[in-house]
Amino acid sequence: MRATSSVTVGRDSEIRLLDEALESVRTGAGRAVFLLGEAGIGKSRLAGESALRAYGRGMPVLRGRATSTGLVVPFRPLVEALASRFRAAGAPDDPELQPYRPALAGLVPEWRTGAAAPGYAISLVELAEALLRLLAVLGRECGCVMLLEDLHDSDTETIAVVEYIVDNVAQLPVLLVGTLRPGPGPALDLALAAELRNTAALRELGPLDEAAVQDMAAACLDAGPGEVPPAAHRHLAQWAGGNPYLVEVLLADLLDTGRLSRDDGGWRLAEHAGAPVPAGAVRSWARRLDRLDEPVRELLLVAATLGGRFSVGALRAVTGLDDRALFAHLRSASEVGIIAPDGAAHDHYTFRHALTADALRASLPPAEQAALARRAASAIEESACELTGEKRQLLATLLLAAGDEVAASRQFAQVGRQMLDAGASGSAAVLLERARGLAADEDRDGVTVQLAIAQAESGRLVEAAALLDDLPPAPAGSRTAEERAQAHTQVAWAATMAEQQEVARRRIRAARALLGAAPRPEQEAALAVVEGHLALLPEPDGRAGGDDRAGGEGRAGGDGRGRLEEAERSARSAALTAEQRGRPVVACQAWQLLAMLSRERGFDEADACLERMLAVAEQHRLAVYRAEALVRLGTNAFMRTGEATRLETARAAAHELGSLALLQAVDGFLAMQSVLGGRWDRARGIVERSVEASARLQNLSTHRYLLLVDATLAAHQGRAREQERALLRFRRAGGEESMLVPLQRGLCQAVGALMGEDRGRAKSELDAALAWEREHPSFFYLSGRYGLGPLLRILDGEDGGPQAYREALASPGGQLAWNRMFLDMAEAVLRGRDGDPDGALRAVERAGRAAAVFPQAWHLALRLTAEAALADAWGEPVSWLRTAEEYFHEAGVPAVAGACRAVLRHAGASVRQRRGGRERIPAGLRAAGVTPREYEVFVLLAERPGNQRIAQRLSISPRTVEKHMASLMTKTGSADRAALCALSAECADGP
Incomplete structure (x- = not known):
């Protein structure tokens, strides 16, 4: 007989907390609440209560639970939560979620729109951001609730996603409720840290007091006040310890044995002198098992051996029962309230409470437990043609329970390697750590190498390095040494991408020591690619090489010239060797590096490297590198022509890949292209959509770039205060310690000064950008050095102006559309001064063709050049000034529009009166x-x-x-x- 309470008792303060959180969420102020307590204390009951109250407010509820079987299943609570909401409704179709569909499809495979991109795994932060956006959309009307239970059993990936949501939910209409036990582990660390940061409320559930136990017993028995016999109350209070689950278990035991019964006079407790009193759940469940039919009892003991959650297939394999008998016994166990179908999977069952499976296993002597585990392991191993990762973990757990640690270690290690290949590096590290602790001496070093790679790919570079350094020596050039050298190289690559150059250099030195004086060509190629990328990172003295991902365009020079030339030679050799030796990933990395390093000789050569990278990526179906190549080709095309067609193609590839980080990078370039093209509302929309998301995604280089785009947008519109506010955010994000300083000074602040008609400050900013570039190897061409700077120098009659013009014209940067427009206007001014009005006009016409996609810059150039044309009597300066005045008036840049009118008046030309466009407003x-x-x-x-x-x-x-x-x-x-x-x-x- 089941004895369960239909109401929640003794938790009034917790219910008030949840009610307050639900009301807060309805107003758009997100909250996170963690409920902490021992097994059976009532955490799930409170979670269910919050779900009911959310439903009553019309809020969507997503509910998932971590597995209690001890298996590491990445994202299981999140998968179950999404399935609970969308299993019947299908994929959400809100347009706002379109960029996040590939990431969400990692949790719900049915949402995939095509074949998964090979070689790419969605990052944890991308997945977390996608889930956060989904919850925000679901809660748009009246808020939504995500309930995640038993987080103490969760995998590390789920904990990382939960932490991300907790840290970013405050401004969204989302309530996150998590339940967990108080034992040490990542879930408890997360909850305690979140409470300390004041990003979550943590409420620890204590035992019920005697009054609450009495109320609960009355609710279970549907009894009125005073109807529960005092002796029954004392029994429950004594043995349950205030644990609601044990109250129900012990009450069910009293009912099953007939000691507690009901007659016309109400409830009665029969006293049995000397009758054994259950000391807790173990004895209670042992007694209940004794009253079940033998086949049902045997089935439940096998199920408990398989864990708190078990599959019908595994149970069938171990028991040998046919379906008719098997389901009859499962139905019997369900009817007495011991197990229940698992709502997350049609072929799984769960014990009503995790304590139930523990108690049933503990009811057997240790030798019998081990024998049953050994029998289950053999049956599962023999029945499966191919063991899935989850079945292999179950097999390892059973082998461990049977006492075979070495066999268990090998199973854990195999699943760990599979998860590492699939991109679940956090879960892989957990399993490989478990395998390492159980491994035989001959296996331990190999597991340690794999664990180090998993730790590095999870971002734990210090731990990865320590694992590799603790390995015993291996003879240089041996097979063991080569395997370890490859691990060192992989850790070095991860460190390079994280800009931890000292860690990377130490790993490279260790790899070279293991490979000896003559590594094989493909090994040398992999090392050379990492070393080449390291050449672009800042030196210890602060000098840097740069990263074109941050700004999308650039040049190289300065003190690092020799270092970069050597990196280019090594990268070219590595690219060719890697292609010949069947190392396509290394080849793509090398061609990508070469595309950056070869720009100074022209964009044709850089694009040729990227086209080669694209061909290798497509040949070997490397979706990540294909998208990277398309992004860089699109960026180069945008700089050369000002058009964004190839950037849009690259964005589609990044979206198809599902990489939010790459998608945000492309959006940053598209936003800058929109600023330069005068499409300011489009640029603002992209920035508003992506800037905070890039911060949450920890996509720092793109976040800085988007902040700079925001400042540049304000600068080009002549909005000085907005520009300064945006630049303050840029500085706070470390922008002035990044490679973006030349763009900040030249493309943003210098142009902003010109929009305020402060030419002196504009030249100072351009000089500052030039000085920075002379001190640092740089990869930027739109800083003003190759276009706007020479024009201003020539307009002001500086002696160095013509020389700056010639140097810019001879460089690849001078061929870019944005710069070429200013250089053509500079040529026009020089020809006009030299008495060549026809040549000057032809130069203006060329500038106009180059400026077709840059209306704002074109009209600024007309405004600047018109004064020189008036002074030297060439061209059509009055017409140019009127055109520029019209443009800047409509664009809302009064300083430049006013300056145009002032020059027109000085020239004796008529000036149109303006009313500001407000005449249409009532x-x-x-x-x-x-x-x-x-x-x-x-x-x-x-x-x-x-x-x-x-x-x-x-x-x-x-x-x-x-x-x-x-x-x-x-x-x-x-x-x-x-x-x-x-x-x-x-x-x-x-x-």
């Missing part, structure tokens, strides 16, 4: 301070469209629409959106 709205852009949003509201539709109509971001809506409601005094829409319908003059 007087009442003008008086309220409504701006022209806000008015464009206002007139559309008569149709009552959603923010997404308004954004599409006006080519702005939904977030910008939200800002305009908030401002309009404040300025018009509208109580809500409906009132604002009604006002629009009344007084707007139509869209």
